Amino acid sequence: MDYFLFLIMAIIIDLIIGDPLWITHPVVYIGRLISLLERIFRILAKSPGAQRIAGISEVLIVIVFTYLGTYFIIEFFYGLHYIVGIILSIYLLQSTIAIKGLVQAGNQIYGLLEQDKLSLAREAVNKIVGRDCDSLKEEGVVRAAIETLAENTSDGILAPIFFYLLGGVPLAMTYKAVNTLDSMLGYKNDRYRYYGWAAARLDDLVNLIPARITGICLCLAAGLTGQNLMRSCQIMFRDAAKHPSLNAGYPEGAVAGALGIRLGGINYYHGQASFRAYLGDKLREFKRQDIKIVNRMIYVSIIIFLLIVMVVIVFV
Secondary structure (H helix, E strand, O other), rough: OHHHHHHHHHHHEEEEEEOOOOOOHHHHHHHHHHHHHHHHHHOOOOOOOHHHHHHHHHHHHHHHHHHHHHHHHHHHHHHHOHHHHHHHHHHHHHOOHHHHHHHHHHHHHHHHHHHHOOOHHHHHHHHHOOOOOOOOHHHHHHHHHHHHHHHHHHHHHHHHHHHHHHHHHHHHHHHHHHHHHHHHHOOOOOOOOOOOHHHHHHHHHHHHHHHHHHHHHHHHHHHOOOOHHHHHHHHHHHHHOOOOOOOHHHHHHHHHHHHHHOOEEEEEOOOEEEEEEEEEOOOOOOHHHHHHHHHHHHHHHHHHHHHHHHHHHOOO
16 A cells, blocks of 8 residues: 555655756766666677677666666665655656656647647657658648657556556556557667667566556547547557557557547658557547646546556455
8 A cells, every 4th residue: 555655655746846957867867877888798699690699688687777776776765764765766666657748748739729820840750759750731740740649658657557566666667668668679670680689578468457458448548538438448459569569559459449530551761651450449630738637638548547456456
């Protein structure tokens, strides 16, 4: 129950202040470690086989360092004073959760579209997606925003909470390390085809359960926010496997079905067109208000997940 209370406090803090700019986010240090190790390993690893071994080694070093580093830092501060240890634990846990940041990003894009500032909306959505956004029409901006909001409900919110409940703050921070490894190394291009293989595969593995839990919570949230619960579930189970990601199709499919829209289609990366399989049925066109609906679904899905956790804690 203490674990759960710490979690609630971390969520409340995140909702109020998010990630303050005057404190260097812990993930920044993880990113620096990843970059440092890559520079070192690439000096030694030239052949495809050596790059794969180097990539595996880097992943192992980063996750072990992150877990043990977080564990011993927390233990050190608990040794100074129990209250200090609690404060640090809650801060580190809050840093793994990105509710305010994610929802604010969606609200910013929506607000710019409402003001008919399409070029600024493109710039805003470009900060949270990896595709080219310079020439997107409004419907493209809305689609990009919805897709990343849905996917990051798992990656940025429910997955770190899931791993916190399994193994405390060190495991939640280790999940963020895995996520960061994938975002920095897990590309399917010539540079990272071998070196980033382990990072990408591990990220797929650790998100298997959280992504599916997120999809189910979003389906339930659809019903509680006035959207179509049954269609949300139907589309999620029908189309999730079409997504190129092993896991992202579940939250995205749930949202597509809930709103009666079709996600996926052609995206551009560095000027090159790439087709992503469609998720959902195109029952209507995109509307800028869809971003606000998805944000409401995010809030409700978090509440649903926390209620499920509380029931498990009390009765199991």
